[in-house]
Amino acid sequence: MSKNLTSRAQDYSKWYNELVVKADLAENSAVRGCMVIKPYGYAIWEKMQAELDRMFKETGHQNAYFPLFVPKSLFEAEEKNAEGFAKECAVVTHYRLENDPDNEGKLRVDPNAKLEEELVVRPTSEAIIWNTYKGWIQSYRDLPILINQWANVVRWEMRTRLFLRTAEFLWQEGHTAHATKKEALTEAELMNDIYAEFAENFMAIPVIKGVKTESERFAGAVETYCIEALMQDGKALQAGTSHFLGQNFAKAFDVKFTNNEGKLDYVWATSWGVSTRLMGALIMTHSDDKGLVLPPNLAPSQVVIVPIYKNDDQLVQITEKAQAIISELKALGVSCKFDSRTTHRPGAKFAQHELQGVPLRIVIGPKDLENNTVELARRDTLTKEIVEISVLAGTIEALLKTIQKELYAKAQDFRDSHITEVDDFETFKKVLDTKTGFVSAHWDGTAATELKIKELTKATIRCIPMDAKSEDGQCVYSGNPSTKRVLFAKAY
Amino acid sequence: MSKNLTSRAQDYSKWYNELVVKADLAENSAVRGCMVIKPYGYAIWEKMQAELDRMFKETGHQNAYFPLFVPKSLFEAEEKNAEGFAKECAVVTHYRLENDPDNEGKLRVDPNAKLEEELVVRPTSEAIIWNTYKGWIQSYRDLPILINQWANVVRWEMRTRLFLRTAEFLWQEGHTAHATKKEALTEAELMNDIYAEFAENFMAIPVIKGVKTESERFAGAVETYCIEALMQDGKALQAGTSHFLGQNFAKAFDVKFTNNEGKLDYVWATSWGVSTRLMGALIMTHSDDKGLVLPPNLAPSQVVIVPIYKNDDQLVQITEKAQAIISELKALGVSCKFDSRTTHRPGAKFAQHELQGVPLRIVIGPKDLENNTVELARRDTLTKEIVEISVLAGTIEALLKTIQKELYAKAQDFRDSHITEVDDFETFKKVLDTKTGFVSAHWDGTAATELKIKELTKATIRCIPMDAKSEDGQCVYSGNPSTKRVLFAKAY
Numbered sequence: 001m002s003k004n005l006t007s008r009a010q011d012y013s014k015w016y017n018e019l020v021v022k023a024d025l026a027e028n029s030a031v032r033g034c035m036v037i038k039p040y041g042y043a044i045w046e047k048m049q050a051e052l053d054r055m056f057k058e059t060g061h062q063n064a065y066f067p068l069f070v071p072k073s074l075f076e077a078e079e080k081n082a083e084g085f086a087k088e089c090a091v092v093t094h095y096r097l098e099n100d101p102d103n104e105g106k107l108r109v110d111p112n113a114k115l116e117e118e119l120v121v122r123p124t125s126e127a128i129i130w131n132t133y134k135g136w137i138q139s140y141r142d143l144p145i146l147i148n149q150w151a152n153v154v155r156w157e158m159r160t161r162l163f164l165r166t167a168e169f170l171w172q173e174g175h176t177a178h179a180t181k182k183e184a185l186t187e188a189e190l191m192n193d194i195y196a197e198f199a200e201n202f203m204a205i206p207v208i209k210g211v212k213t214e215s216e217r218f219a220g221a222v223e224t225y226c227i228e229a230l231m232q233d234g235k236a237l238q239a240g241t242s243h244f245l246g247q248n249f250a251k252a253f254d255v256k257f258t259n260n261e262g263k264l265d266y267v268w269a270t271s272w273g274v275s276t277r278l279m280g281a282l283i284m285t286h287s288d289d290k291g292l293v294l295p296p297n298l299a300p301s302q303v304v305i306v307p308i309y310k311n312d313d314q315l316v317q318i319t320e321k322a323q324a325i326i327s328e329l330k331a332l333g334v335s336c337k338f339d340s341r342t343t344h345r346p347g348a349k350f351a352q353h354e355l356q357g358v359p360l361r362i363v364i365g366p367k368d369l370e371n372n373t374v375e376l377a378r379r380d381t382l383t384k385e386i387v388e389i390s391v392l393a394g395t396i397e398a399l400l401k402t403i404q405k406e407l408y409a410k411a412q413d414f415r416d417s418h419i420t421e422v423d424d425f426e427t428f429k430k431v432l433d434t435k436t437g438f439v440s441a442h443w444d445g446t447a448a449t450e451l452k453i454k455e456l457t458k459a460t461i462r463c464i465p466m467d468a469k470s471e472d473g474q475c476v477y478s479g480n481p482s483t484k485r486v487l488f489a490k491a492y
Numbered sequence: 493m494s495k496n497l498t499s500r501a502q503d504y505s506k507w508y509n510e511l512v513v514k515a516d517l518a519e520n521s522a523v524r525g526c527m528v529i530k531p532y533g534y535a536i537w538e539k540m541q542a543e544l545d546r547m548f549k550e551t552g553h554q555n556a557y558f559p560l561f562v563p564k565s566l567f568e569a570e571e572k573n574a575e576g577f578a579k580e581c582a583v584v585t586h587y588r589l590e591n592d593p594d595n596e597g598k599l600r601v602d603p604n605a606k607l608e609e610e611l612v613v614r615p616t617s618e619a620i621i622w623n624t625y626k627g628w629i630q631s632y633r634d635l636p637i638l639i640n641q642w643a644n645v646v647r648w649e650m651r652t653r654l655f656l657r658t659a660e661f662l663w664q665e666g667h668t669a670h671a672t673k674k675e676a677l678t679e680a681e682l683m684n685d686i687y688a689e690f691a692e693n694f695m696a697i698p699v700i701k702g703v704k705t706e707s708e709r710f711a712g713a714v715e716t717y718c719i720e721a722l723m724q725d726g727k728a729l730q731a732g733t734s735h736f737l738g739q740n741f742a743k744a745f746d747v748k749f750t751n752n753e754g755k756l757d758y759v760w761a762t763s764w765g766v767s768t769r770l771m772g773a774l775i776m777t778h779s780d781d782k783g784l785v786l787p788p789n790l791a792p793s794q795v796v797i798v799p800i801y802k803n804d805d806q807l808v809q810i811t812e813k814a815q816a817i818i819s820e821l822k823a824l825g826v827s828c829k830f831d832s833r834t835t836h837r838p839g840a841k842f843a844q845h846e847l848q849g850v851p852l853r854i855v856i857g858p859k860d861l862e863n864n865t866v867e868l869a870r871r872d873t874l875t876k877e878i879v880e881i882s883v884l885a886g887t888i889e890a891l892l893k894t895i896q897k898e899l900y901a902k903a904q905d906f907r908d909s910h911i912t913e914v915d916d917f918e919t920f921k922k923v924l925d926t927k928t929g930f931v932s933a934h935w936d937g938t939a940a941t942e943l944k945i946k947e948l949t950k951a952t953i954r955c956i957p958m959d960a961k962s963e964d965g966q967c968v969y970s971g972n973p974s975t976k977r978v979l980f981a982k983a984y
Binding site: 027029030031034035036037038039042043046062063064065066067068069070071072074075076079082086087088089090091092093094095096097098099105106107109118119120121128131132135141147151152154156168170343 | 519521522523526527528529530531534535538554555556557558559560561562563564566567568571574578579580581582583584585586587588589590591597598599601610611612613620623624627633639643644646648660662835
C-alpha cells in the first residue's frame with residue numbers, strides 16, 4: 001500500500017487520480033481511455049447495481065439485453081441522436097484478421113473481410129432498441145414496455161479520467177414505451193426521482209432535481225430530467241439523467257400502435273441512465289486527504305477487525321472473539337471482515353483500510369482480551385473509543401446509521417452553503433472563480449445568452465430546478481426579463 | 493401467444509427455434525448473428541448468474557471489469573490464442589462518423605479518424621487481462637489472483653443459432669494467477685467441478701466431467717477441462733470449460749514473480765467460462781412439444797395462480813385467497829405470480845404459462861371457493877390434482893423439490909441409456925446415425941485418427957472422462973492399442 005496522497009488543497013485533480021489508483025478502485029488500461037475496474041472498485045459498483053436493480057424492479061421494470069452493435073443505417077435514423085453521437089463512435093468495419101505476410105507472427109486486418117455495412121459500437125441503445133420494439137408493439141395492449149439493460153457502452157472521448165469520463169463505461173439504460181404522452185412524462189419524472197432517492201439514501205449525496213436547457217439536453221430528447229450534485233472542489237457533477245423522448249424514436253423507426261379508440265398513433269418513449277460515473281461522484285463527495293470515505297450503505301465491508309497479538313495463544317483467543325463478533329454482526333445484516341493476514345503489520349493494515357474507506361475498524365489487542373473490550377474507530381471522523389464487547393454489535397448497528405446520516409448532512413451543508421443567489425454579472429464571475437459552487441441566477445431563456453456565459457466563464461446551466469419558484473427578475477447577463485432562477489456551475 | 497409448436501419428432505431444430513421465440517426467451521436482431529434476450533429469457537439468465545456468482549464468491553473469487561477492446565499488438569502476443577480467434581474477430585478501425593457529402597442525412601466513416609492501431613472486440617480476455625496482471629504481480633505475496641468478469645464477448649460466427657451460437661454472447665470468464673503449477677491445476681479442476689455442480693443442482697442437467705483432446709482444447713491452453721451434456725436429439729453440448737493455461741500467457745506478457753525462495757519464475761494461469769449457451773442446454777434438456785419445461789431452481793416464477801370467475805364478487809374473493817397463498821409461499825422462499833390480467837382469458841393464460849414452463853399452476857374457481865381447495869397442475873408431467881388450501885403451501889414446497897429431482901432423474905436416464913460402448917467402426921457409425929448419443933470407444937490417441945473419424949462421421953471426441961477406467965483395448969478406427977475409452981458424439 002502506497003504512502004500519502006497529494007492533498008485536496010494542493011491539487012484536487014491529482015488527489016482524485018491518486019486516490020482512485022491507490023485505493024485499488026480502478027486504473028488505466030492499455031486501451032486508450034478505457035479503464036480496468038479493480039475488484040474493490042467493482043464491489044462498490046455491484047452494491048450500487050443491486051440497490052438500483054431492486055428499485056427498478058419494484059417499480060415494474062424488467063431487465064433484457066440488446067446487441068452491442070448498431071448497424072450504421074439504424075444509427076442514423078433518428079437524426080438528432082445520430083448527430084449528437086456521430087463524432088465519438090467506435091466503428092467496426094471488418095470481421096476477421098489474417099496473418100501479415102510482411103511480418104511473421106503478426107496479424108493484420110483481412111481486407112477481404114470488410115463488412116457490407118459498418119457497425120457502430122453502441123454509445124447508447126435507443127436506435128437498436130426502438131428498431132426491436134417495432135416488432136413488439138401493435139396495440140395499446142402491448143404497452144407499456146418497461147425495460148432496463150445493464151451494459152457497456154463506448155463514447156470515444158478525447159480527454160478521459162477514471163470513472164468520470166472513459167471511452168468505455170458500464171451503465172444501465174432504461175427504455176420504456178407508452179400509449180400516452182402523460183404516462184411517458186410521469187415515467188421520466190419517476191425515474192429521475194428514483195435516481196435522487198438512490199443518491200441520497202445510499203450514496204449519501206444530496207442532489208438537485210431539475211430539467212436541462214435545450215442545449216444541454218440528450219440528443220433526441222424532448223425534455224431531459226437530471227440530478228445534479230456538488231463536489232468538494234465546488235464543481236457540479238451530473239449524476240443521472242432521465243429523458244422524455246416524445247415520439248421522436250417512434251417516428252424514426254415507424255413504431256405505431258392502435259390505441260383504445262382503434263386509432264393508429266406513434267408510441268411515446270423515455271430513456272434513463274446512470275453509469276460508473278457515479279463512482280466518481282461517490283469518491284469526490286465524501287473522501288478526504290487520507291483516502292476514501294464510504295457511506296456504510298455502499299461499503300463492501302462495513303467493518304474490519306484487525307488483531308494485535310504477541311504470540312499464537314493471543315491470536316487464537318482474538319480469533320475466537322472476532323468470529324463471535326462477525327456472527328453477531330451478520331445476524332444484524334452488518335458485513336464484517338477479519339483481516340488476519342500475516343503478511344502485513346497492523347500499521348499497514350490500518351493505512352490500507354483508511355485509504356479504502358472501511359467505515360468502522362475494530363482493533364482487538366492483548367489488553368482488550370483482559371478487559372473484554374475492543375477499540376472502535378470511525379473512518380469518517382477519525383475518532384476512536386473503547387467499547388465493551390457485550391454492547392458492541394448494537395453500538396455498531398446504530399453507529400453505521402449515524403455515519404450514513406452524518407455523511408449526508410455534511411455533504412448537504414457544503415452543498416447548501418455553495419448555492420449563491422447572484423443578480424449581476426460581475427458578482428456572477430467572481431463567485432464562480434472564488435467561492436465556486438452553484439450560482440442561482442436569472443437567465444433570459446435564450447441559447448445565445450447561455451453560450452455567451454459559457455464562453456466567458458466556463459459555467460453551464462446545470463438545470464432549471466423542479467422546485468424553482470416563480471420570481472420576476474432580469475437575466476444576469478442580458479438584463480432581459482426572466483421568471484425564475486436557474487443553476488449555473490462549472491461542471492465535470 | 494402463438495399456437496402449436498412444431499413437434500420435436502417432426503423437426504427438432506425447428507422446434508427449438510420456435511420455442512425460443514414463442515416462449516419469449518430471445519429473438520434475432522437487426523445485427524447479423526446477434527440476439528435480443530427478451531425479459532423472460534433474461535430473468536432465467538439472471539437466476540443462473542446469481543447462483544454462479546454466489547458459488548464463485550464462496551470459493552474466494554472476486555469480480556472485476558476489463559476493457560471490451562484488445563489492441564491488436566496485445567491480441568497477437570499469445571500466438572496460439574491469436575491464431576485460434578483471428579478468423580472470427582470484429583475489428584474497430586475508426587473512431588468517428590461524419591456527414592456523408594454525397595447522401596444528405598446519412599453518415600459515413602470519417603477517413604480522417606482511422607485508429608493508429610486496430611482494436612479487436614474481445615472474443616475472450618486473456619490478452620488484455622494478462623497484460624494488466626503484469627502490473628499487479630511482483631512477488632508470491634501478490635498471488636493467487638482469483639478474478640471473474642461478467643461480460644459480453646464477440647466471435648464472428650458464420651452460422652448462428654439463438655443462445656447456442658451467436659456473434660455476441662454474454663458470459664463469465666474467470667482468470668486466475670498462481671505461484672505453482674499444482675495450485676493452478678487444482679483451481680482449473682475446482683471450477684470445472686463447480687460448473688458440474690451448478691448444472692446438476694440448478695439446471696437439473698447431468699454432465700460428464702472430462703478433459704479435451706489436444707485438437708479440441710482452448711487456443712492457448714495446456715489442458716481444457718469440460719462438462720458435457722446430452723440433448724434430447726442425441727447430440728452432445730459442451731456446457732462449460734475450465735482451462736489450465738500453464739505459463740503460456742505469463743510468457744507471452746512477461747509476467748514473472750519472485751517465489752518464496754527468492755527466485756524469479758513465470759506465473760501459472762487458469763481461465764474458465766460459461767455463457768448464455770447454457771440457456772440452450774436448459775431448453776433442449778427438459779422441454780417438450782408443448783413448450784419450455786423449467787427446473788424450479790431456475791424458474792423466474794415457480795408458481796402462477798390463474799383465477800376463474802363469473803363476477804366481480806368472486807374475483808374479490810379469489811384475489812384475497814391468492815394473496816394469502818402468495819404470502820405463505822413467499823415465507824417458504826417460493827416465488828408465485830398472480831396472473832390477474834383482464835386482457836386474456838384463462839385458456840390463453842394456461843397456454844402461455846405452459847409454453848413458458850412455469851413449474852406449477854394453481855387455478856382457483858367458484859367451486860374452489862366453496863370447497864376451500866385449488867387445482868394444482870404440474871408443467872413437467874401435465875398432471876393435475878385438487879388440493880386443500882390448508883395444506884397447499886407445504887404441498888408446493890415439497891412438490892417443487894420433487895420436480896427438480898425428477899427432471900434430473902429423467903435427463904439422467906436418457907443420458908445413461910445413450911452412452912453406448914462400441915468396439916468396431918461399423919457399429920460406431922451405426923450407433924451415431926441411429927441410436928445417437930455418446931459412443932464410448934477406444935482411441936489411439938492421435939489427432940490424425942480423431943480427424944479421420946470426424947470427417948467420416950461428423951462425431952468429435954467430446955472428452956476423455958475424468959473417471960475413465962484403465963482398460964486395454966484397440967482403437968475403434970485404427971486398431972492401434974489404447975488404454976481407456978473416450979466419448980465420441982455429434983455435438984452442438
